[in-house]
Amino acid sequence: MPVLASQRSAFEVPEHICYLNCSYMAPQLRVVRQAGKAAIDWRCRPWEIRSADFFDKVERVRTLFGELAGTSAECIALVPSASYGLATAAAALPFGPGEAVLLLEGEYPSNFYIWERLARERGGTLVRVERPSDGDWTAAVLDRLVPEVRIASLPHCYWADGAALDLARIAGACRAQETALVLDLTQSWGAMPLDLAAVDPDFAIAAGYKWLLSPYGSGLMYVAPRHHDKRPLEENWAARAGAENFAELVPYKDAYQPGARRFDVGERSNFTAVAQMEAALEQLVAWGVEAIAAQLQILTGKLAELCAGADMRQSPAPLQAPHIIGFPLPAEAGADLVERMAADGVYLSRRGAMLRLSPHLHVEQSDLDRFEKALRSSGKR
Numbered sequence: 510m511p512v513l514a515s516q517r518s519a520f521e522v523p524e525h526i527c528y529l530n531c532s533y534m535a536p537q538l539r540v541v542r543q544a545g546k547a548a549i550d551w552r553c554r555p556w557e558i559r560s561a562d563f564f565d566k567v568e569r570v571r572t573l574f575g576e577l578a579g580t581s582a583e584c585i586a587l588v589p590s591a592s593y594g595l596a597t598a599a600a601a602l603p604f605g606p607g608e609a610v611l612l613l614e615g616e617y618p619s620n621f622y623i624w625e626r627l628a629r630e631r632g633g634t635l636v637r638v639e640r641p642s643d644g645d646w647t648a649a650v651l652d653r654l655v656p657e658v659r660i661a662s663l664p665h666c667y668w669a670d671g672a673a674l675d676l677a678r679i680a681g682a683c684r685a686q687e688t689a690l691v692l693d694l695t696q697s698w699g700a701m702p703l704d705l706a707a708v709d710p711d712f713a714i715a716a717g718y719k720w721l722l723s724p725y726g727s728g729l730m731y732v733a734p735r736h737h738d739k740r741p742l743e744e745n746w747a748a749r750a751g752a753e754n755f756a757e758l759v760p761y762k763d764a765y766q767p768g769a770r771r772f773d774v775g776e777r778s779n780f781t782a783v784a785q786m787e788a789a790l791e792q793l794v795a796w797g798v799e800a801i802a803a804q805l806q807i808l809t810g811k812l813a814e815l816c817a818g819a820d821m822r823q824s825p826a827p828l829q830a831p832h833i834i835g836f837p838l839p840a841e842a843g844a845d846l847v848e849r850m851a852a853d854g855v856y857l858s859r860r861g862a863m864l865r866l867s868p869h870l871h872v873e874q875s876d877l878d879r880f881e882k883a884l885r886s887s888g889k890r
């Protein structure tokens with residue numbers, strides 16, 4: 510696997526900033542800014558925007574993302590957020606009284622509230638998999654996958670520390686008892702390889718503004734072909750057959766656009782966002798997820814060594830994502846550690862009791878040096 514050297518020049522990160530916070534929000538690619546600016550300029554000339562422009566770039570985004578995710582454009586829908594995609598899945602999957610949805614304890618709220626509501630409204634329950642002391646989420650999930658669990662809604666790695674799940678194993682167990690599998694891949698798609706065909710989830714969703722390097726308010730959803738006939742969350746004109754012909758939107762059409770297109774959010778042709786997604790996905794496809802992951806693993810490994818040197822050690826996890834690492838906050842570090850590091854030009858997150866580091870390809874040796882220095886001066890009072 511060829512390892513990608515630093516790609517700093519592709520990003521808008523100034524020299525004096527050590528940004529280790531892609532899990533919070535992606536650093537912006539230069540090509541993404543240029544595409545956005547060009548789209549805003551184009552919008553000043555609506556007479557140049559043709560009906561085909563509502564569809565062509567959207568289809569290009571579907572194709573590019575299909576390539577990145579290892580599936581076909583037919584299975585991809587454009588959504589505005591992870592919560593929208595998860596709500597689509599919750600509305601589409603069968604679920605009744607006495608049944609359960611399985612989630613990780615401490616799951617990101619967008620992947621909690623919708624299932625909590627579904628369980629409450631339909632007389633079901635939640636099975637919440639407690640955080641395992643040995644970091645083995647896979648074993649913990651398999652252990653709690655009782656027959657009442659009809660839906661499991663899981664990530665590829667835990668959002669606060671990157672402890673990873675073996676989704677192929679979990680998917681096999683779900684399949685064996687006909688439990689639907691929904692994936693929130695917001696913290697992994699684009700940075701962590703996933704064999705989508707082998708896992709074969711029912712729905713998989715990612716907000717775009719993290720590892721897909723796309724704008725805030727964009728997201729992508731995979732819908733398995735067996736659900737392409739399900740009910741979308743809303744009804745919009747562009748999702749119906751023949752929408753390309755603006756002169757004939759009426760009479761109304763019963764048929765939808767083919768594949769997963771019926772699940773697109775209304776106004777998904779959003780010209781600025783779609784142009785920016787196209788630019789981001791082109792770059793990600795050119796780099797390749799395997800190569801991105803290989804380089805990010807090197808970077809997180811080096812960061813972990815620096816943290817160990819400052820007496821901060823990762824909680825053990827048998828499987829660890831390549832791109833996110835978390836450390837228990839040292840008691841003596843003080844609640845304002847993140848702010849003090851930021852004052853030294855180093856950006857990372859605190860999530861609960863964890864300090865989270867999540868670099869992208871712009872990070873290079875000078876960033877690691879800056880991080881080490883800031884950790885030494887800010888890590889301990």
Ligand SMILES: Cc1ncc(COP(=O)(O)O)c(C=O)c1O
Nearest residue numbers: 590591592617619668695696716
């Ligand atoms: C695991 C996970 N899912 C989803 C989101 C974002 O959710 P939404 O797109 O609904 O705002 C985040 C944001 O941090 C996240 O970490």
